[in-house]
Amino acid sequence: MKKISILVPEDAVLASIDDPRMMFAGVNEFLLASGREPMFQIELVGMTSSVALHGGRFTVHTDRLLHEVERTDLIFIPALIGDMQEALQKNAQMLPWLREQYAKGAELVSLCIGAFLLASTGLLNGKKCSTHWRSANDFRIMFPEIDLVDDTIITEEQGLYTSGGANSYWNLLVYLVEKMAGRPMAITAAKVYAIEIERKSQSPFIMFNGQKGHSDEPVRLAQEFIEKNVGDKISVEELATRFAIGRRNFERRFKKATNNTPIEYIQRVKIEAAKKGLENGRKNVSEVMYEVGYADTKSFRSIFKKITGLSPADYRNKYNKEAIL
Incomplete structure (x- = not known):
């Protein structure tokens, strides 16, 4: 029987403690119902x-x-809430324990922004x-x-697992169920908990907010x-000239400050x-495309899908209520 330890840190999000417990306790129940022995001991x-939360x-x-x-x-590391520096300080005692258990062979799983705690282990x-x-x-x-x-x-890398934001960690839970209990059990769990199995990207949900927490003033102005x-x-070239910086130096500084090249940043903005235009009102894809400075339909669709994981039309149909009517 596999031992599962769900951490209860200070400043944890309650749901990300109970959800993995519920998932793997549920798998035990599914196994018992089919005449088999439970697989997991959950603590x-x-x-x-x-621990007082919220x-x-x-x-x-x-x-x-x-x-x-x-x-x-x-070991499951749940999401944390509030100021991350403070939360990490409150839970510093957990770090050597996590490193010790990993060295003994335990696999570590962070859910959502539990990644900050896992990252702090090094x-x-x-x-x-x-x-x-x-x-x-x-x-x-x-x-x-x-x-x-x-x-x-x-x-997943060398026994370390992390997940995307909020409820997307359910996909990681199903992934782990499949790895430990097999594909049929993962499908059962996905159906019982109404999880869209095989979802791999959180791109459709990302709202781009450029990194401006840096000290490079010309880049921020750009x-x-x-x-x-x-x-x-x-x-x-226009941006580099406008802010009196050589192009190569501008590109290097921009990438360092924002984690995007200037071209990537322009595309994401x-x-x-375009996403906001497609989410609201009755404008079609072409009208929105022209509003954000694209004239080539194929190029716009390609970049849009690369960034969001959806075509412009699919995105509009998914998020615009008027498009559904």
Whole structure:
């Protein structure tokens, strides 16, 4: 029987503690119902015997304290809430325990912005990681040595798993069920919990908000210029000249400050504006395309799909109520 330890950190999101418990307890129930033995022993593990969450509105009682767990197979790290620096300080005691258990063979799973706690162990350095797209900029600043892939729902590398934002971690839970209990059980779990199986990207949900938490003033001004002139055709050469920086130096500084090349940034700003145009009102795809400065339908559709994972028409049909009528 596999041992599953679900961490109960300070400042954790309650749902991301109970959801993995419910998923794997559910798998045990499905197995029993089919005449088989349960596969998982599930425990809540914390630094104290009870942890108050969400401003004291809820209290979670743990089954074991960290030092009482000698060895486990799978550890879930739930999402955290509030100021990440403060949350990490409150839970610093968990870091050596996580490193110790990983060294003993345990696999570690972060859900949503639980990735900040997993990243703080140092185990993700040089590896791919996902987290909620809203936290991507802060994550890159705090952990530049980690390869953040914020459009991806699931990453797996050397026994370390991470998931995208919010409820997308259910896809990681189903993925782990399939890995441990087989495809038929994963399909059963997906159907019982109404999860869209095989969803791999959180791109359709991302709202682009350019990284401006840097100290490169000309780059910040260039970002603002791009955002204020979304309907214009803007070249990298024009931007470099406008802010009196050589093109190669401008591109290097822009990439370093924003984690996007200037071309990528221009595309993402235009596509974000296009998304808003498609979400609201009765404008068709061509009208929105022209408003954000594209004249080539094929190019617009290609870039839109690359960034959002959907075609412009599919995106409009998905998010615009008037398009459905």
